[in-house]
Amino acid sequence: MLLAIDAGNTNVVFALVDGREIKARWRIATDPRRTADEYAVWLSQLLQLEGFTRDDVHAVIVSTVVPRALHNLEVLASKYFRTDALIAGRAPVEWGVTIDVDEPASLGADRAVNTIAAHALHPGDLIVIDFGTATTLDFSDYSGAYKGGIIAPGINLSLDALVAAAAKLPRIAIEAPATASVIGRNTVDQMNIGIYWGYIAMIEGLVARMKREVGRPVKVIATGGLATLFERHSDAFDAIEPDLTIQGLAIMAERAHIGA
Structure with missing residues (x-):
C-alpha cells in the first residue's frame, strides 16, 4: 500500500491508501524539528491499532509546504519503510498539468495536488477552496490547467490575530x-x-467575483476541516471533498505506477 503524507503549516496528515481507497488516516501537529524516529514510533503504534504493520507500506509519497519538514520525512521513508520518498512535483511524480501563472515554482504543492485531484473527480472549470492555515481559492480551467487564485488568512489565524491584538476579547470556539x-x-x-x-461573506464574495471573471459555468469544490461547517449556511459549494490532497497524491502515484 501507499503511505501518502501531506505536510501542511499546521498539521501533517498521514494516510494509508490502497489504490484510491483510504484505509486509515492520522494527523500530528507540524513541527519541523520532529525526527524520523519520533514519527516512526508514533506511526508504528497507529498502524498496529488499525491492524497494519510497516511491512504493508510499499511506497511513500510526500506533499509539503514546509521545506524544513521534508528531510525527516524522507529519512522516515528510507529508514523505516525501506523506500525512497517520492516528492510531489518531482520526477517520477511530476504534476502532469500546466501551471499557467507568473511564478510556477512558487505554487504550494498542496494547491497543485488539489487541482489534480479535483479534475480527476469533477470535469469542467473548477474553483477549489481549501480551508487550512490559509484559505486558498484556486481556479483551474476545463483542461486541468492551473490558472491562478487567491490566498487569504485562515479563519483560525484571523481569530488568533483578533484575540492577540485586543486585550479584552476572549478566545471563542x-x-x-x-x-x-x-x-x-x-x-x-x-x-x-x-x-x-464575516468569513462566509468573504468566501461568497470572492467566489462570485472569480465566477464573473471566468465568464463560464464553474463548479466549486471545498476541502479542509472547516468546509462542512460553512456548508450548512452557504450555497457557495457544489461539492465537499475532505480528503482532496490525499486523493491527489494517490492519483499521482497511480499514474506513475507506484504504490501497488
Whole structure:
C-alpha cells in the first residue's frame, strides 16, 4: 500500500491508501524539528491499532509546504519503510498539468495536488477552496490547467490575530451562530457573528467575483476541516471533498505506477 503524507503549516496528515481507497488516516501537529524516529514510533503504534504493520507500506509519497519538514520525512521513508520518498512535483511524480501563472515554482504543492485531484473527480472549470492555515481559492480551467487564485488568512489565524491584538476579547470556539441574526447582544455573540458570517461573506464574495471573471459555468469544490461547517449556511459549494490532497497524491502515484 501507499503511505501518502501531506505536510501542511499546521498539521501533517498521514494516510494509508490502497489504490484510491483510504484505509486509515492520522494527523500530528507540524513541527519541523520532529525526527524520523519520533514519527516512526508514533506511526508504528497507529498502524498496529488499525491492524497494519510497516511491512504493508510499499511506497511513500510526500506533499509539503514546509521545506524544513521534508528531510525527516524522507529519512522516515528510507529508514523505516525501506523506500525512497517520492516528492510531489518531482520526477517520477511530476504534476502532469500546466501551471499557467507568473511564478510556477512558487505554487504550494498542496494547491497543485488539489487541482489534480479535483479534475480527476469533477470535469469542467473548477474553483477549489481549501480551508487550512490559509484559505486558498484556486481556479483551474476545463483542461486541468492551473490558472491562478487567491490566498487569504485562515479563519483560525484571523481569530488568533483578533484575540492577540485586543486585550479584552476572549478566545471563542468557531461555530455557527445560534441564530441568523447579525446583530449580536453580547461580546461573544458579536465575535462569533463577525468571524463566522464575516468569513462566509468573504468566501461568497470572492467566489462570485472569480465566477464573473471566468465568464463560464464553474463548479466549486471545498476541502479542509472547516468546509462542512460553512456548508450548512452557504450555497457557495457544489461539492465537499475532505480528503482532496490525499486523493491527489494517490492519483499521482497511480499514474506513475507506484504504490501497488
